[in-house]
Amino acid sequence: MTIVVVMEQVPDVAEELAIAPSGTDLDRDAISYVVNEYDEHALEEALLLAETSGDEVVAIGIDATGELDQALYTALAKGAQRAIKLTGDFEGTWLSTRTAARLLAPVIEELAPRLVLVGVQAPDDLDGQLAPTLAALLGWPHASVVVGSELVNGMVRVRKELWGGITMLLELALPAVLGIQAARQAPRYVPVSRVRQVMREASIEVRDVEVTSDLAPVPVRLRFPEETGQAELLTGSASEIADRLIELLRARGLL
Amino acid sequence: MLTTPERIAFVLVALLSLLLTAHGVSRLVRAIGRGQGRPRWSTFLRRVVPVSFEILLQRPIFRARPLVSLLHAGVFFAFVFYGLVNVLDVAEGFTGFSTLHRGGIAAAYNVVADLLSVAALVGILGLLVRRFGLRPFRFNDRVFLLPSVHFGIARDSAIVGGFILLHVGSRWIGQAVRIAESGRPDWSQPTASLVATLFSSWSDTALAAASHITWWLALGLILAFLPYFPYSKHIHLFMAPLNLILREESPLGRLEPPVTGDGxxxxxxxxxxxxxxxxxxxxxxxxxxxxxxxxxxxxxxxxxxxxxxxxxxxxxxxxxxxxxxxxxxxxxxxxxxxxxxxxxxxxxxxxxxxxxxxxxxxxxxxxxxxxxxxRGDPIDPNLQAALESLARYGNSFGKPARQRARWAKELPFPIKDARKEPVEYVWFVGDFASFDPRMQENTKTVAQLFHAAGVDFGILYEDERNAGNDVRRVGEEGLFELLVEHNLAALEKAQFRAIVTTDPHTYNALKNEYPAYGLRVPVYHYTEILADLLERGVLRVQQPLAAAVTYHDPCYLGRYNRITGAPRRIIRALGLELREMPRHGANTYCCGAGGGQIWMDSGGQERPSEQRIREAVGLGDDLRYFVVSCPKDMAMYSDAVKTTGYEGRLTVIDVARLVATAVGIDGVARESVSVESEAR
Missing domain, CATH: 1.10.1060.10 (Alpha-helical ferredoxin)
Incomplete structure (x- = not known):
């Protein structure tokens, strides 16, 4: 049986981000991509599930960046058995979560998995819509903010986080879609030599897909947060700090 | 002289013993042969004479523990000579030929055998008293030991020690018995002659019996011991010299590729x-x-x-x-x-x-x-983060490569881009010197010194990657190779004569590991360049520094690459008083950061760097500077002076900062050093 993991590449925020002249997108030439952190957890959870159940793990992603291969090869090196990338004419388009889900759903359906694991959110999907949208399109049950899962008696039993650290244990009929917040253990390290070996020996399946017009919102403007003042760090001896503190409070009319 | 039955018995027992021993040795050789690779006979031929000479002088042993080494030397020299003694003693048993009361070469032989017997007895007694009386050998509780080891070490030591004691003792007393039999002292065997006086009252029959018994004890014991010999620690007698002789002369800092025969x-x-x-x-x-x-x-x-x-x-x-x-x-x-x-x-x-x-x-x-x-075994999370960062950005700081040379922007002069114009030296700055904010000041100082001295240097900017020394040593060979490929491609773009580096770990990798991947250029540590600039008068000391300092040799500089002179020459040239810590030079003590430890969690335990700071503090209340020449040392010891509570009393400082102060470089360096000197 099959477990599908959806992998998305997102801009690496360690690098400096810039907005493209169009004003509606990041300057894609100046940024580099990393795998969405939550997708790494989804992959880890899938691999852990498969280690006990013997399922085949299929990593799948939309190659909106032209650099998805690296992420998929890494997934293969970590233990996924298949990797599929969806290619198409995405140049200059911002793929909304809904559009992404529409591209992914038919391919996932064809794979007939018993579980679909998706990162609970992504930098461009802070509202965490991918998992529920996929579930709706596929007509399968769904749980998000999942922090652990287990296949039991033809069901999947998941731990889902609620407000205030309360966890709820749920059972879902299969097939199901899970939005993974955290895998049971930290995503594993994969040695570079194994990634390189996989790049030589394994291959990534390619499916061409087409973006059809849908109800996706249209971005009008992208903006960085405005700087709103800076914190000042007080240093020096205790009395110096105290003097400075008094000065600051006085300046604001608080003393 | 032995009786005929005795001779037959000896020959039979000897045959059996040799057969059993040969069986043991052959198993041992086959076991060792299971290892990967094969020794090279050319190495053996080249090294057998010089290394044997070293061993005869007991040089490897005298590297530490002089008194114990002296006791060992007694046993060692006796054993070497006993090769001859045992042969002659067997001959005496079979033919009756004796060196007793003979002059000339026989007397010389007797003197040596007599005195070395005493040396061996004193030596082995001393060693046994030490091992079983003083019990100096303890493992801490967390060390894994096989169950058989606990008792095994003591048993093996007792058997080997007992064997030596009995074998040499019996031979020595045997000689005394034969001297007593002869009725007069043998001047060529002074100690045995002294012992012989104990037997002066013994009857001839008693002496004859004692002569046989001691002969059998001395030589029969060898036959009894031989089959056990391959399994005892006494096998070091052969294996240690072999190990020393067959050792390839490659640098300590060069690892062999870790691929085994089965891939x-x-x-x-x-x-x-x-x-x-x-x-x-x-x-x-x-x-x-x-x-x-x-x-x-x-x-x-x-x-x-x-x-x-x-x-x-x-x-x-x-x-x-x-x-x-x-x-x-x-x-x-x-x-x-x-x-x-x-x-x-x-x-x-x-x-x-x-x-x-x-x-x-x-x-x-x-x-x-x-x-x-x-095989994907889970690793320390901090180490994993470092490795992932190294794979992605080429540094362990999780910083984009573009930020690597950010420190250079704060200098009042531009640094040449070695990828774009020819330079004499490519300065391979290293991760810690480039990214760690505490180290960047030192890095700028080095740049200013090079600049002031007119050194023609450039850097590789964002194309430099971690050199991979410690990546290889945490076992990430693929990532190491990736980093090597990146760096070689970057160096390929540059025209230069030599590489200078700030980081001893980088130095080791470039000097010892990279040649296997094709790098063939001279590599220098920045202390070598600075020492040279001072000695040639290019950098002039304006204001000699008067302070007591100690210098910490980085493992990868002092021990691995034997660069111990240059930093000390600098320190003396600046007018500083250098006090050596007990462990220095090639015997330096690790700061605890190497081999990837700097990326791992120390688990809140005491760190070697803290012990090291205490070692330095022991050099005197007036010791002011703990001088380092490695960015990782700067990080480790800056922390350690704080955690040991010696902050304010001992200042950790990079040797370049001292140079900058003494030669009076204007700008960043001088300001920050003078701040430090005011603070004390």
Whole structure:
């Protein structure tokens, strides 16, 4: 049986981000991509599930960046058995979560998995819509903010986080879609030599897909947060700090 | 003279003994042969004479513990000479030929044999008293030992010590008996003649019986001991010299590629170690000197290099026929060292340097890491983050490569881009010197010194990557190769004569590891360049510094690459008073950061760097500076002076900052040093 993991590449925020002249997108030439952190957890959870159940793990992603291969090869090196990338004419388009889900759903359906694991959110999907949208399109049950899962008696039993650290244990009929917040253990390290070996020996399946017009919102403007003042760090001896503190409070009319 | 039945008995027992011994030795050779690779006879031929000479002078042993080494020397010289003594004694038993009361060369032989017998007896008694009376050998509680080791070490030591005592003692007393039989003292055997006076009242029959008994004790004992010999630590007699002689003369800082014959990475089991790593187990004499100098063991961690070798030996001894026959060993983690121990090594190579028999337990640990990493065993989360960052950005700081040379922007002059214009030196700055904010000041100082001295240098900007020294030593060979490829491609773009680097770890990788990948240029440490600039008068000391300082040799500089002179020349040229810590030069003590430890969690335990600061503080209340020449040392010791409570009393300072102060470089460097000097 099959477990599908959806992998998305997102801009690496360690690098400096810039907005493209169009004003509606990041300057894609100046940024580099990393795998969405939550997708790494989804992959880890899938691999852990498969280690006990013997399922085949299929990593799948939309190659909106032209650099998805690296992420998929890494997934293969970590233990996924298949990797599929969806290619198409995405140049200059911002793929909304809904559009992404529409591209992914038919391919996932064809794979007939018993579980679909998706990162609970992504930098461009802070509202965490991918998992529920996929579930709706596929007509399968769904749980998000999942922090652990287990296949039991033809069901999947998941731990889902609620407000205030309360966890709820749920059972879902299969097939199901899970939005993974955290895998049971930290995503594993994969040695570079194994990634390189996989790049030589394994291959990534390619499916061409087409973006059809849908109800996706249209971005009008992208903006960085405005700087709103800076914190000042007080240093020096205790009395110096105290003097400075008094000065600051006085300046604001608080003393 | 032996009786005929005695002669027949001796010959039969000797044959049986030699047969059993040959069987044991052949199993041992086959077991060692299970290791990867093969010794090279050309190495043997080239080294046999000079190394044997070293061994005859007992040089490897006298590297530490002078008194114990002296006791050992007594036993050693006696044993070398006893080769001849035993042959002549057998001949005497069979033919009656005796050197007793003969002059000339026989007398000379007698004197030497007599005195060396006493030396051996004194030596072995001393060593036995030490081992069983003073009990200096202790492993900390966390060190993994095979169950058979606990009692085994004591038993083996007792058997070997007892054998030497009885063998040499019987021969010595036997000579006394024969002197008493002859009725007059033999001047060429002064000590035996002295003992002979004890037997003056014995009857002739009693003396004749004693002569036979002592002969059998001395020589029969050898026959009895021989079959046990290959399994005893006494086998070091052959294995240690072999280990020393067959050792390739490659630099300590060059690792062999960790690929075993079956294509797997590193060593998960005994047979995946190289042949000399198996030989190590038999060369080991269990002296624990390696453990004494190990910073991991010294700070209570689970690692003892000695225990590693001893465990290997005891596992092999107990399973020799199966292993020699081709059976696979259990994982090394179950028989040699715990995972905790494997990850505790700082790769400081103190164990390798100190070992009197040429063992390299550190290599086993690195090989075990390679096996762990390549089979995806979970690693320390901090280490994992560092490796992922290194793979992605080429540095362990999680910073984009573009930020690598950000420090250079704060200088009042531009630094040449070595990729774009020819330079004499490519300055390979290194990760810590480039990214760690505490180190960037030092880096700028070095740049200013080079600039002021008119050194023609440039850097590789964002194309420089971590050189990979410690990446290789945590066992991530693929990532190491990736980094090497990046760096070589970057260097390819540059036109230069030599490389200078700030970081001893980088220095080691570029100097010793990169040539295997095609790099063939001179590599210098910045202290070498600075020393040269000072000595040639290019940098002039304007204002000599008057302070007592000590200098810490980085492992990868002082021990691995023997660069100990240049930093000291600088310190003296600046007018500073240099006080050496007890452990310095090639015997330096690790700061605890090497081999990837700087990326791992120290678990809140005492760190070697803290012990080191206390060592420095012991040099006097007026010692002001703890001088370093390694960015990682700067980080480790800056922390350690704080955690040990010596902040304010001892200042950790990079040697370049002292140079900048003394030669009066304007700008960033001078300001920050003068701030420090005001603060004290």
């Amino acid at each position: 797997t990475m590193g060593a998960e089991r005994l047979e995946q170690l190289r042949w000399y790593q198996l030989l190590d187990a038999y060369a080991c004499i269990m002296c624990n000197r390696c453990q004494d100098v190990c910073p991991a063991h010294g700070t209570g961690r689970a690692l003892s290099p000695a225990a590693l070798e001893i465990n290997k030996r005891y596992y092999l001894n107990r399973n020799l026929s199966a292993f020699a026959g081709g059976a696979s060993s259990p994982p090394l983690l179950e028989i040699a060292a715990s995972k905790e121990a494997v990850w505790a090594c700082t790769t400081c190579a103190a164990c390798v340097r100190i070992c009197p028999v040429g063992n390299r337990p550190m290599l086993d640990l690195i090989d075990m890491r390679h096996a762990l990493v390549s």
